[in-house]
Amino acid sequence: MATLICPEHPSPVADAEALRKAFQGWGTNEKAIVSILGHRNAVQTKLIRKTYEDMYAEDLVKRLESELSGDFELLVALASPYKYFGDDINVKLAKVEADILHDKVKDKALNDEEIMRIISTRSNAQIVAxxxxxxxxxxxxxxxxxxxxxxxxxxxxxxxxxxxINNPQKYYEKVLRNALSKPGTDEDALTRVIVTRAEKDLKNIKDLYYKRNSATLDHVVGKETSSHYKALLLALLGKED
Known part of the structure; x- marks a missing residue:
């Protein structure tokens, strides 16, 4: 279950205009950027990026990189297209590629690019098959x-x-637990998980985190982060600061 809270039909033109305005003047209006990118799904964000480029002849991601510090990796990820993971499975392809994996393992060719190709280009459902x-x-x-x-x-x-891929919720809960329990939060790992799972199963990951740590993920993230980075993470977690 997702945690991302989005308006049903936001205007990409209005969003692009608001982002442009946020970049102008003395200092970037980070709160305005968070209010938009923290509440748009992948399709909506992709439309914003295209509309922004059409209207202002510049790449939104590059503009974000030039305007922001610290948090920009998270915002860049939000403004970039997400990979679609469909549920359709090609049974014959699964068998063929399982045989390829077998041959590579048998030959101890674990660094072979064929393995990376299979893992990186197929949908999760296809890889599991x-x-x-x-x-x-x-x-x-x-x-x-x-x-x-x-x-x-x-x-x-x-x-x-x-x-x-095999057990995403268990895996990502562990990544979050490790990221938040280190002396000095591992912001790269924290960012990667929350951004990439917000539209998929972050609610389930949050539930598992609470069961294993006796503390809500919202609370721990709020305690370990600050400023607009914190605000954006909490927005993606479905909780406002």
Missing amino acids: TLNNYKDNNGVAITKAFKDDLENSYLAALLSAIRS
């Missing part, structure tokens, strides 16, 4: 092949990607 096919055929999950060499940062990252 492929990984299940691999496990059915080999009697063991492909993640076992990566666990033997976790000192390799590439393989460790690939393993994290696979885990996030």
Whole structure:
């Protein structure tokens, strides 16, 4: 379940104009930027970006980068198109690519670009079907092949990607827990999870976080962050500051 609260039919023209106004004058009006980008879904945000470029002949993302400090990565992510993860599954493709994975594991070619291509270009549903096919055929999950060499940062990252696809809520709750429990919050990890899951299953991740930590994610994020960065995160979490 998503946490993002959006108006049903916002005007991309009005939003583009408001963002342009926020960039002008002495100092950027970050509150105005948060009020727009913190309450628009991926489709709405993509329309804003296109409309802004059509109206003002400049890339909204690049303008955000030039105007903001600290928080700009989060806002840039919001203003960029999201990848669509559909539910359709090609059974034949899952079998073919499971066989490819098997061959790469057998040859110890875990760095092969074919593995990255499969993991990075297929929908989550398609990847799960492929990984299940691999496990059915080999009697063991492909993640076992990566666990033997976790000192390799590439393989460790690939393993994290696979885990996030297989059990996303459990994986992302752990990422958030680690990010918020470190001395000095890991803002990159915090930003990445909240931005990418706000339209998908962030409500479920929040519920799991509360069960495991006896504290609401809203409360901990509010305590560990500040200023407009905090306001935007709370907006994406479905709670206003």
